[in-house]
Amino acid sequence: MAEKTALLLLQMGGPDSIAAVEPFLMNLFTDRDIIKIGPSLLQPFIARRIVKKRAPKVAQHYREIGGKSPIRELTDAQGQGLQALLGDDYRYFVAMRYSRPSTLEALAAIKKAGIQRIIVLSLYPHYSKATTGSSLNELSRVLSQAGNRFQVTCIDRFYDHPIYIKALTEKVREGLAQFPDPSQVQILFSAHSLPQSFIDEGDPYLEHIQTTVRLVMEQLGNASPHHLCFQSKASRVKWLEPSTEATLKRLAGEGRKEILMVPLSFVSDHIETLHEIDIQYAEEAKSLGIERFVRSPSLNSSPLFLECLADLVRRVVTP
Incomplete structure (x- = not known):
């Protein structure tokens, strides 16, 4: 039986309840890959003031779309569709940059599953240090602290696929x-x-x-x-x-x-x-x-989009 490969999907994330809006915004505004607010030591304090001011308005926006972000469920659906296309040798996991499951939680789940090989797939088509770059930096930080040595391959863009x-x-x-x-x-x-x-x-x-x-x-x-x-x-x-x-x-x-x-x-x-x-x-x-x-409708779990993701994975497995 072939050893399984983890498909680690990187996404921004979003609050899964109104109560989660503030923590989500706090994670966002303390990420210095996106925005640098004063010295790094002071950024959490400044960010907290910004978040307290913005959170009520943002929370109301989430109420108007159902009380939460749908991005976790939609990313799970993409992972399930991708896994189905690639077969039983693959298992998907999700790492959200500013909500749960975090990168740490995703890697812990991969380790618990006994999987050593990870194909990291950023769900941002267009590379930026503020999106894919930030997620990969977080992945690098967590990997450096992990006791398990994973074999990692990254797919960081597909804007012209x-x-x-x-x-x-x-x-x-x-x-x-x-x-x-x-x-x-x-x-x-x-x-x-x-x-x-x-x-x-x-x-x-x-x-x-x-x-x-x-x-x-x-x-x-x-x-x-x-x-x-x-x-x-x-x-x-x-x-x-x-x-x-x-x-x-x-x-x-x-x-x-x-x-x-x-x-x-x-x-x-x-x-x-x-x-x-x-x-x-x-x-x-x-x-x-x-x-x-x-x-125009978002890609979500479009069959063509899932086929694109599968092709990206196949290309790194068999260059």
């Missing part, structure tokens, strides 16, 4: 099918923003995002006008532009009436799709006079 592009294009087409004349639709690719300083320092995230957009539009045959914008700015420093809000206002000012939002850098539904796009941006679009505002 042909099956990923095909899966994303399929979802865009599903969205376009909700309009009478897709050629009149403005496609807004909305990616999670990052501080501009990250890009200036060499982070490849923006280049990866731009490549994904180009490849998807090539698959679509450039049938509709498209735009790239950025959402979820989280501080006062300069972030990637244009913002999604500014892009909606510009298009409305040009008399555009039909918008398809395509969430990029998100492979599962969570607060940025279910609340920020589906509620906040939808309301903004309506107030601006946009008559038809649609979001």
Whole structure:
């Protein structure tokens, strides 16, 4: 019988209850891979003040989407689907960066299962030090403290993988099918923003995002006008532009009436799709006079997306 291989899925995570919102935000704002607030010794104290101020509003947003993030269940479904495609020699585990199960808990479960070989698969298609980089740094820290010596292989990006592009294009087409004349639709690719300083320092995230957009539009045959914008700015420093809000206002000012939002850098539904796009941006679009505002479905457990993940694993097992 072949030895099992662990598939360790890295994801951001999210609160599984309203009570978990504050701890989730605290974990986020104390991660210096994302944001450095003063000296490292003081960051937890400053972060706590920020979180106390933000938590009530964020908690209300989670109430409006059912009282929690669905990302754990959706990631489990992706893991189950991936495991089914790869067969009995594989077993999936999940490591959430800012919620549970933590990286430490995931590795403890792998060790308890008697598995030595781990294929680490980041569920962020576009590499950034703020997402995949942070998760891998946490993995490295935990591994360095572990008594067990694992054999680890990492897959840290797949922004241009042909099956990923095909899966994303399929979802865009599903969205376009909700309009009478897709050629009149403005496609807004909305990616999670990052501080501009990250890009200036060499982070490849923006280049990866731009490549994904180009490849998807090539698959679509450039049938509709498209735009790239950025959402979820989280501080006062300069972030990637244009913002999604500014892009909606510009298009409305040009008399555009039909918008398809395509969430990029998100492979599962969570607060940025279910609340920020589906509620906040939808309301903004309506107030601006946009008559038809649609979001393309998230990848979640799309068969094509699961096949992409399986292909990524097969390629590192048999280069």
